[in-house]
Amino acid sequence: MDQSIPVSVRGLTKQYGEIRAVDDVDLTVEAGDVFGYLGPNGAGKTTSMRMMLGLIRPTAGSVRVFGRDPQQSVSALEGVAGFVEAPRFYPYLDGRTNLRLLASLDGRDARSLVEEVLEVVELRDRGRDKVGGYSHGMRQRLGIAAALLRQPKLLMLDEPATGLDPAGMRDMRKLVRRLADDGMTVILSSHLMAEVEELCDRVAIIRTGKIVYEGRLDELRRAAGLSYTLRTTDDPKARSVLGSAAGIEAAADGPQGELRFHPEDESAVAGLSSALVESGMGIVELSPRSASLEDLFFDLTEGADAEASAARLDKGIEAVEGGQ
Amino acid sequence: MKRPSTLAVYRWEIRKLRSQKRTYLGLGAAVVVPLIFSTAVALQPGGPEDVPFGRYIQDTGLAIPLVMLLFGSIWLFPLITALVSGDIVAAEDQNGTLKTILTRSVERSQIYTAKALAAFSYAILAIVLTGATAVTSGIIVSGFNPVTSLSGQLIQPGEALGLVAVSHAVYLMPILAVASFALLLSTVTRNSAAAVVGTLMFSLLLQLITIVPGLEGLKPYLLSTQFNAWQGLLRSPADWDPIIRASWVCALYAIPSLLVGLTVFIRRDVTGG
Numbered sequence: 365m366d367q368s369i370p371v372s373v374r375g376l377t378k379q380y381g382e383i384r385a386v387d388d389v390d391l392t393v394e395a396g397d398v399f400g401y402l403g404p405n406g407a408g409k410t411t412s413m414r415m416m417l418g419l420i421r422p423t424a425g426s427v428r429v430f431g432r433d434p435q436q437s438v439s440a441l442e443g444v445a446g447f448v449e450a451p452r453f454y455p456y457l458d459g460r461t462n463l464r465l466l467a468s469l470d471g472r473d474a475r476s477l478v479e480e481v482l483e484v485v486e487l488r489d490r491g492r493d494k495v496g497g498y499s500h501g502m503r504q505r506l507g508i509a510a511a512l513l514r515q516p517k518l519l520m521l522d523e524p525a526t527g528l529d530p531a532g533m534r535d536m537r538k539l540v541r542r543l544a545d546d547g548m549t550v551i552l553s554s555h556l557m558a559e560v561e562e563l564c565d566r567v568a569i570i571r572t573g574k575i576v577y578e579g580r581l582d583e584l585r586r587a588a589g590l591s592y593t594l595r596t597t598d599d600p601k602a603r604s605v606l607g608s609a610a611g612i613e614a615a616a617d618g619p620q621g622e623l624r625f626h627p628e629d630e631s632a633v634a635g636l637s638s639a640l641v642e643s644g645m646g647i648v649e650l651s652p653r654s655a656s657l658e659d660l661f662f663d664l665t666e667g668a669d670a671e672a673s674a675a676r677l678d679k680g681i682e683a684v685e686g687g688q
Numbered sequence: 689m690k691r692p693s694t695l696a697v698y699r700w701e702i703r704k705l706r707s708q709k710r711t712y713l714g715l716g717a718a719v720v721v722p723l724i725f726s727t728a729v730a731l732q733p734g735g736p737e738d739v740p741f742g743r744y745i746q747d748t749g750l751a752i753p754l755v756m757l758l759f760g761s762i763w764l765f766p767l768i769t770a771l772v773s774g775d776i777v778a779a780e781d782q783n784g785t786l787k788t789i790l791t792r793s794v795e796r797s798q799i800y801t802a803k804a805l806a807a808f809s810y811a812i813l814a815i816v817l818t819g820a821t822a823v824t825s826g827i828i829v830s831g832f833n834p835v836t837s838l839s840g841q842l843i844q845p846g847e848a849l850g851l852v853a854v855s856h857a858v859y860l861m862p863i864l865a866v867a868s869f870a871l872l873l874s875t876v877t878r879n880s881a882a883a884v885v886g887t888l889m890f891s892l893l894l895q896l897i898t899i900v901p902g903l904e905g906l907k908p909y910l911l912s913t914q915f916n917a918w919q920g921l922l923r924s925p926a927d928w929d930p931i932i933r934a935s936w937v938c939a940l941y942a943i944p945s946l947l948v949g950l951t952v953f954i955r956r957d958v959t960g961g
Contacts, residue, residue, distance in 0.1 A: 414787075414957075414958070414959070417787075417791050418790070418791070419787055419790060419791065419957070419958040419959075420957040420958065420959065421955070421957060437795065438691075438790075438791075438792070438793055438794060438795055438796075439691070439793070441791060441793070442793070444791075445791070446791075447787075447788070447791075448787060449784075450784070451788065452783055452784035452785045452787065452788050453785065453788065454704060454707070454783070454785060455783070456704075456707045456708055457703075457704070457707055461703075465700050465703070465704075466788070466789070466792055468692060468696055468697075468700060469692055469697065469700070469789055469792035469793065469794045470692070470792050470793045470794075471690035471691055471692040471696075471793050510788070514792075
């Protein structure tokens with residue numbers, strides 16, 4: 365197994381009774397990636413990450429972290445750090461003592477390193493306060509500090525900005541960006557699209573335990589192609605015209621009630637506009653728009669059209685790759 | 689990154705216990721209860737006639753720790769022991785800190801061993817504190833006088849004090865078996881309250897079995913019976929049979945509990961927190 369690959373997951377499955385929380389997942393995280401792991405709540409992100417950290421035994425499949433199996437021994441996690449869900453500490457100990465405890469469990473007596481990481485996450489002044497009195501944001505930062513104590517090559521962060529205020533989210537992103545710029549490989553599980561778009565270069569999207577997309581973020585956007593927004597004087601009627609128009613697929617309602625659709629090509633858009641006018645409707649808006657990650661995320665993870673969207677995306681990716 | 693020694697992990701378990709209120713609740717009870725008992729002896733004439741050494745508590749303070757051992761075996765010492773042993777794994781589950789420590793460079797078996805040793809250390813300290821408090825307060829209340837053995841001979845105070853100390857050491861065997869069982873429940877239930885109450889119920893159930901007609905044959909093999917093994921030392925000559933039996937009966941309760949607990953701890957999925 366290649367020890368240079370930070371994470372390699374093959375056929376990973378976790379079954380809880382009748383429920384398959386993670387279903388035959390394949391993932392590869394390359395060195396230097398800032399890898400976004402996206403999915404709605406309950407999609408299987410945290411369960412997969414727990415398996416990557418050796419906290420949960422897979423029902424089937426394998427996880428290799430730098431070529432080693434974390435189920436066999438914690439030594440497989442050498443060079444790996446992070447947290448799943450919220451980082452947790454002993455509330456009756458102060459922040460500094462919590463970190464010293466964790467450093468000791470890493471076989472270090474690292475007072476100076478503890479001070480260094482407290483400085484990085486800007487908690488040095490609060491190091492003597494009990495963690496029970498920390499705000500959520502401070503605990504998140506202490507979680508990062510605890511991870512940095514291991515001087516990791518791979519950092520796994522599960523929803524690191526959850527519960528933070530806007531300033532806290534900005535600071536957290538800055539910190540992750542800085543660590544990534546220093547050459548650390550980062551896996552960032554999130555459902556915050558802006559965070560992923562800002563930080564990540566590769567993503568995997570998981571839906572009901574299955575990976576529906578894995579690849580570069582820019583490739584995903586290119587493969588999704590253009591969609592169009594349509595507003596008319598009679599949208600319900602326009603919806604039925606869209607349904608019967610040639611070359612139009614995946615019509616859906618947008619977040620503001622507007623209609624959205626993917627045309628096969630520009631002639632399909634021209635045909636649609638003629639059909640709308642012939643039906644007596646006025647066109648208020650018919651405009652092309654690049655798909656945002658949020659659009660793609662919802663396309664791939666929500667509703668009955670999700671599988672069709674995934675198939676369409678696959679075709680798009682093949683076309684993009686064919687054109688290269 | 690090198691793997692830490694189990695001793696280093698144990699030291700941190702002790703550090704955690706030192707920072708938790710429930711540790712002081714248990715140790716406080718281990719000190720306060722013998723003080724209350726000695727105060728009651730000072731304020732009231734006579735003593736509990738129906739238990740060994742009960743009739744001598746006004747004559748010698750050295751009888752008081754022995755009577756405490758008898759009374760404490762019903763629920764006090766199992767409860768004090770379970771307060772920490774039943775919590776030590778489950779609390780980490782409930783706080784979500786198990787995932788924090790299991791993703792460091794320490795094996796699960798090391799963590800479990802350190803927790804077991806820390807729970808045992810606490811239980812030993814609780815018994816030592818009870819014994820020391822009962823001896824000190826007993827001597828203040830009833831004097832440092834000879835003890836009448838269960839065979840009727842007088843034992844001089846110096847020798848009796850030594851026998852009281854050894855009796856507490858023998859008493860530790862069933863206490864550590866109770867701690868092992870509590871640790872098992874703590875690991876399996878992942879719930880502190882369930883583990884503490886479950887250990888207490890288990891202890892009381894074993895006491896009840898001894899009075900069920902037809903089950904008398906089980907009595908020598910029940911954990912509750914081993915709490916009386918120390919009485920063999922207070923005979924002339926000393927009767928070692930109950931102590932030898934207590935050693936293997938307690939091991940029969942403790943070792944499987946520890947091994948099953950360890951196996952569950954190593955193999956379990958950590959989903960909490």
